Amino acid sequence: MKRTFDTGNAAITEGALWAGCRLFAGYPITPATEIAENMSRRLPQEGGFYLQAEDENAALHICNGGSLGGLKAMTATSGPGFILFADPFGWAVSSEIPVVIVNSQRVGPVSGITGAPGQGEFYLSRYLTHGGNYETIVLAPNSVQDAFRLTVRAFYLAERFRTPVIVLADQMVTDGWETLQTPESEAEAREMGLERVERRVNPGPVFYPASSDIDIPPVVLGHNTGAAASDWTPTDRGHDTEDVTWQHKHAWRLIHKILDHRDLIDEAQTWSVDDDPEVILVAYGTPSRVVQSAVEAGRAQGLKVGGIRPVSLWPFQDALFSRKAIYLTVELNWDGQLVREVRRAAAAGSEVHFWGRCGELPSVAELLDTVRQLQAGVALTRDAWRTEKW
Amino acid sequence: MAERVEILISGYGGQGVVRIGQILGQAAVNQGLYTTMLISHGTETRGGYVRSQVVISDGFIASPVVERPDFFLAFSREAHDKFKGLCGAQSVILHNPETFVADAAVPARYLPLPAEALAQDELGSPVYANVILLGALSGQLPLVSEASLLRGLEERLDARFHEANRRAFSLGRNFRI
Numbered sequence: 001m002k003r004t005f006d007t008g009n010a011a012i013t014e015g016a017l018w019a020g021c022r023l024f025a026g027y028p029i030t031p032a033t034e035i036a037e038n039m040s041r042r043l044p045q046e047g048g049f050y051l052q053a054e055d056e057n058a059a060l061h062i063c064n065g066g067s068l069g070g071l072k073a074m075t076a077t078s079g080p081g082f083i084l085f086a087d088p089f090g091w092a093v094s095s096e097i098p099v100v101i102v103n104s105q106r107v108g109p110v111s112g113i114t115g116a117p118g119q120g121e122f123y124l125s126r127y128l129t130h131g132g133n134y135e136t137i138v139l140a141p142n143s144v145q146d147a148f149r150l151t152v153r154a155f156y157l158a159e160r161f162r163t164p165v166i167v168l169a170d171q172m173v174t175d176g177w178e179t180l181q182t183p184e185s186e187a188e189a190r191e192m193g194l195e196r197v198e199r200r201v202n203p204g205p206v207f208y209p210a211s212s213d214i215d216i217p218p219v220v221l222g223h224n225t226g227a228a229a230s231d232w233t234p235t236d237r238g239h240d241t242e243d244v245t246w247q248h249k250h251a252w253r254l255i256h257k258i259l260d261h262r263d264l265i266d267e268a269q270t271w272s273v274d275d276d277p278e279v280i281l282v283a284y285g286t287p288s289r290v291v292q293s294a295v296e297a298g299r300a301q302g303l304k305v306g307g308i309r310p311v312s313l314w315p316f317q318d319a320l321f322s323r324k325a326i327y328l329t330v331e332l333n334w335d336g337q338l339v340r341e342v343r344r345a346a347a348a349g350s351e352v353h354f355w356g357r358c359g360e361l362p363s364v365a366e367l368l369d370t371v372r373q374l375q376a377g378v379a380l381t382r383d384a385w386r387t388e389k390w
Numbered sequence: 391m392a393e394r395v396e397i398l399i400s401g402y403g404g405q406g407v408v409r410i411g412q413i414l415g416q417a418a419v420n421q422g423l424y425t426t427m428l429i430s431h432g433t434e435t436r437g438g439y440v441r442s443q444v445v446i447s448d449g450f451i452a453s454p455v456v457e458r459p460d461f462f463l464a465f466s467r468e469a470h471d472k473f474k475g476l477c478g479a480q481s482v483i484l485h486n487p488e489t490f491v492a493d494a495a496v497p498a499r500y501l502p503l504p505a506e507a508l509a510q511d512e513l514g515s516p517v518y519a520n521v522i523l524l525g526a527l528s529g530q531l532p533l534v535s536e537a538s539l540l541r542g543l544e545e546r547l548d549a550r551f552h553e554a555n556r557r558a559f560s561l562g563r564n565f566r567i
Binding site: 004005143175177178179286289290292293294361363364365 | 411412415416418419424425426427428429430431452453454455457
């Protein structure tokens with residue numbers, strides 16, 4: 001095992017390469033620039049291709065094209081670039097193109113603040129393109145090591161499900177430095193639980209079956225006759241159609257190939273949730289690490305507190321919230337996004353509250369104070385806004 | 391219970407806030423310890439401020455947040471003013487007394503070290519001030535060995551400047567406050 005001190009950006013790069021990524025197209029943006037930088041250095045060493053695109057829209061289209069050409073592909077960005085994926089993301093969903101997309105969330109909206117963490121794309125990652133009729137797979141790392149592992153996982157799921165998979169990170173994961181362990185042999189990789197699926201070629205003639213089956217090889221141009229990937233509704237053989245029955249079959253497949261195999265996707269970490277918690281803290285990404293510390297510290301102080309970290313964000317794991325409790329989501333935004341989904345999923349009789357901030361993590365002390373307030377039935381109040389002198 | 395040391399480093403961009411954190415983290419990893427480092431350069435970028443939050447432990451680190459720094463390397467008055475509120479009685483603040491003086495209202499122990507003057511006089515450039523402060527920190531931080539830090543320093547700095555930085559480190563480590 002190789003043990004280094006490195007950033008999440010480096011971890012994502014190495015994870016992608018281990019998973020077999022051989023094409024990266026992107027446009028540099030803080031705090032994901034180093035992924036592009038690392039890829040530009042590492043991919044040629046591995047016989048791959050690096051391309052700086054004219055913008056993020058083009059970048060993901062290039063990745064789609066590369067994937068249709070038989071290469072495992074990835075792009076990486078932050079919020080302002082992520083929004084430009086709306087069009088090519090739809091192509092990847094509809095033509096069932098395996099591709100991995102990394103978004104290191106910073107503070108928004110629009111260009112917002114560059115080098116500070118935010119969590120504003122929880123819902124955008126679910127609906128990154130228009131038109132509905134699809135499900136999305138989104139994974140959220142909370143450390144450098146986890147960024148490595150989940151990037152590998154994203155490629156694995158992208159191949160098996162034939163779909164774009166989003167790694168939804170944040171500035172602290174990608175810019176943060178931490179101990180990183182990477183495998184130096186296949187045996188070590190297995191020991192770490194890493195898996196990869198080699199790219200296979202769909203020989204046709206059926207490319208888009210009206211079933212929820214996974215492990216169907218993707219379309220690889222050059223191995224098939226005619227264009228079997230376009231932005232129109234496909235028949236099962238990949239011909240364009242405006243027939244609503246074909247559309248229904250296609251949409252059903254896009255939705256149910258994911259919903260029928262959630263055992264491969266769903267992942268969560270919990271702390272003290274089976275120990276009669278009154279208040280359960282909920283967070284994904286870097287804030288979940290403060291939640292873990294808060295639960296451990298709270299329990300040591302006799303507080304009945306638990307914690308839930310959804311690792312896979314979409315499809316949303318409603319079952320994590322089946323216990324009646326007081327839930328508090330901890331998020332790096334001011335508008336409350338995760339909280340809305342927890343409110344929808346929480347067991348009847350639960351209370352669901354929101355703790356938010358941009359650019360900074362909460363402290364353990366702040367979270368435990370809030371837990372005590374909630375236990376005492378004290379309503380949470382928020383500063384309208386405040387300025388800090390610097 | 392795992393031993394956890396929290397180190398806050400802050401100052402302006404260009405003062406080596408990130409580099410010193412990298413050296414510390416590299417040294418900790420070299421020694422088989424766990425370490426995390428968060429870098430902030432966003433919200434306050436327009437003031438040129440940078441902060442590294444380094445946590446070193448012999449066990450898994452959940453929260454990477456420096457909430458109660460054991461050590462605070464304050465490279466500027468502004469950095470000190472911004473984060474002095476985090477410091478408690480256990481905190482040690484390493485600073486250049488020419489940049490700012492100890493605040494009597496802060497319960498921390500101040501370790502003043504004229505790092506820039508020392509760097510200028512001994513090494514011909516104030517640029518080595520940050521490594522002098524790292525050397526001084528090293529004397530207070532038994533969890534990370536001097537040998538690991540020196541190795542980390544070599545791994546994270548250009549070979550052309552290893553000798554000068556080793557001297558800077560030694561100046562800080564041997565400085566009698």
